[in-house]
Amino acid sequence: MTIGLLALLLLSGFAAGLFGSVLGLGGGIFIVPILVLAVGVPMHSAVATSLLCVIATSSGAAWKNIHRGFANVRLGVSLELWTVLGAIAGGSLAGRLSGSTLIAIFAAAMVVISILMAHGEVEIPTEVAPDDSEDDEPVDRFAGRFWDPSSHDTIVYQPVRIRLAMAISSLAGTLSGLLGIGGGILQVPTLVKLCGVPMKAAAATSNFMIGVTGVASALIYYTRGDFAPVVAAGAVLGVFGGSRAGALVAGHLRPALTRRLFAAVMLLVAAQMLLKAKGWWPA
């Protein structure tokens, strides 16, 4: 292993962690194209590496979110049962697909995510969510509360439509296992818009879940021999640093402009990934 390659891996991981943290997406959507296009890592190994980065960012942030009471642990445990099930399906499915097919699917997902990113600003509720659920769960089972330092208030909420969230969680898990992305892009809007969970708690609960979800499919990739340990180690260490740096700079950026800028970059990268899938990208 050369110092040049190590520097490239650390830098790739750092960039993915930084962008992922700034945009609240997790680093997976960035680390896969960087590894495939810039480092020349095979797609399945890039997805496996991305899953490890997702585990690293999730574990690194989740302990703080649990400590502060932002993560709704009971809701997370209930939903991760379904994300793990989906991740097993996604990881198994990925093993049956060729690298170029997986790259094409990833590029399509990037296009969808970039469009959502450009147009979709997630609403941030600060009120207690109304209980308009037809779900027959007891009202206090998944209830949450946390002290919000930005509003200097205790936020109390009652998540609703848990069964629908479980169904969507299995889809998020499948995407995670198939493409190595965290699944937060689907989980957070679901928790906020459908379940009435405040944004801060939704992001923390999603982050709490994606580590375990990532492990379910990472075990499949590991056992299948898709891991490139040296590449993964460099990228994971870079992501550790990048996500910390991202948390520091995120508050100083203009969110709407940043999202549109990254959406444009992601569309460009998606096009490059499609060229790679077709074999028209230099090896």
Place this chain on the structure above:
Amino acid sequence: MVAGVRRGDFAAAAWVLRGGVVLSAILLGLGLADAIVAPDPVPEMDPGGLAEAFRDLPRMRTGAMIHLGLFVLMLTPIARVVAVGIELASRRETTFVLMCVGVLFLLGLSFWIAR
């Protein structure tokens, strides 16, 4: 009455996550440093295996430390599920304990499927 998560709840799970992240980062950092200075080049794309990593670790073979770091990283969320399950069991929240057991069962299943 709201039975939500309060600040300070699930402290053991939080410490498991923090410890796992720190330990894996140290192991990966040492492993990469070892790979840089090793006289024999370490193949970047060689997948290797977990059994091989444990076999090589006592001999301090280059690359084993990286495998161990990745193993600790993957073990961290699993240990978190166990820690959450234990705390929920101590509160006799049977439904959520069963969900934790279900998650652990599925993780075991994923390993079995891949074999």
